[in-house]
Amino acid sequence: MEYVAGLDIGTTKVAAIIAEVDEDGGVHIIGVGTAPCEGLRHGMVVNLERTVQAIRETMYQAGQMAGVEVPPVCVGIAGSHIRGINGRGVVAVSGQDREITADDVERVINAAQAVALPSDRELIHIIRQEFVVDEQRGIKDPVGLCGVRLEAEVYIITAAVTAVQNIIRCVEKAGYSVGGIVLEALASAEAVMGEQEKDLGGILVDLGGGTTDVAVFFEGSIRHTGAVMLGGRNVTSDLAYGLRTSLEEAERVKTNHGSSYHCEGDKEDFVEVAALSGQSTRKVSKAVLVDIIQPRMEEILSLAYQEIQKCEYSRLATAGVVLTGGGATLEGATELCEEIFKAPVRLGIPNGVSGLVVEVQNPAFATAVGLVLYQVRHPEEFGDGFGSPGTDGGLWARIWRWLTGKRHEA
DSSP: OEEEEEEEEOSSEEEEEEEEEOTTOOEEEEEEEEEEOOSEETTEESOHHHHHHHHHHHHHHHHHHHTSOOOOEEEEEOSTTOEEEEEEEEEEOOSTTOBOOHHHHHHHHHHHTOOOOOTTEEEEEEEEEEEEETTEEEESOOTTOBOSEEEEEEEEEEEEHHHHHHHHHHHHHTTOOEEEEEEHHHHHHHHHOOHHHHHHOEEEEEEOSSOEEEEEEETTEEEEEEEESOOHHHHHHHHHHHHTOOHHHHHHHHHHHOBSSOOTTTTTOEEEEEOTTSSOEEEEEHHHHHHHHHHHHHHHHHHHHHHHTTSGGGGGOTTOEEEESGGGGSBTHHHHHHHHHTSOEEEOOOOSOEESHHHHOSGGGHHHHHHHHHHHHOGGGGTTSTTOOOSSOOHHHHHHHHHHHHHHHO
């Protein structure tokens, strides 16, 4: 039995999942942990000790529940420092009979990813989009086909080196090892989007605490990724200012009574809100809550829509939008998103796992669940096995050797 672990380090919370993988590839969740976190801002570590403490508490909860030794964890990464670029490579087919071999594919992928990166950037993913054989497009696996000219299109995702290093440092100081780093939008998509949605053209909007990640999929591959530096935490802050209450009370009011849409009768429906001192309360109508929440949600989703429009494939996204993340649970969020994107929107709830599913049946766990699924479905990126940096030349194996080598030289 193999074990995998996923760790979602967010702006407002850290979530961890430990799962066992059976011989058929089934993923069974056996441990779940979560703890509040105030150590990140826009995907970057700004307080190492608070982040380490949150990771330690979260992983301890998950480990105790699972009852197994925690394997190297796959950690999510997101934020404004993430960049995605398209790469293209071309090679001549080498065989005498013009049959395309695995070596030809490796050469063309190497050619497509041969981009000059600044010293402060690091590769996170190289995702194959499609191959072109003698101008015939849309080929997923060209091995065995005949041709003269082989082209590959890839999507290259990079991150700031310091962001990657600080995440690794936090996990290691908490007493755990890092087995891989995965873009959070990719991980969330594994948990909440189906293959048909990715094939037909689907949009992911992951509304987290401090950032809102977006991704566009078409013909099974990611075509664009981006982030809006606003999230559910901004809604909470607006409520705290507007209601003159604490952030904790504002979060409670938002979670239990908040809505991003006016409903009939909300002017007559009142909510008790504690004052800043906590020694008195006053009644506020739900209509007032919506008046505060709705403009911020409109801003977040409108910026997400503008980010999506940067991708030419967005107009081909006929499968609609999947809205996930903790902010997606706000009442009326999907309806507001549908209005802004002018497309069908559904709530993205994690699936594809068994075991402790009740504990993770919430959009807030989309990234954490996706991180364990990503390891199982894309083992080639993790070298020698689940959660292992590996030595066989996998992408993460190369990144790991580069990072650890650089730190040892320092």
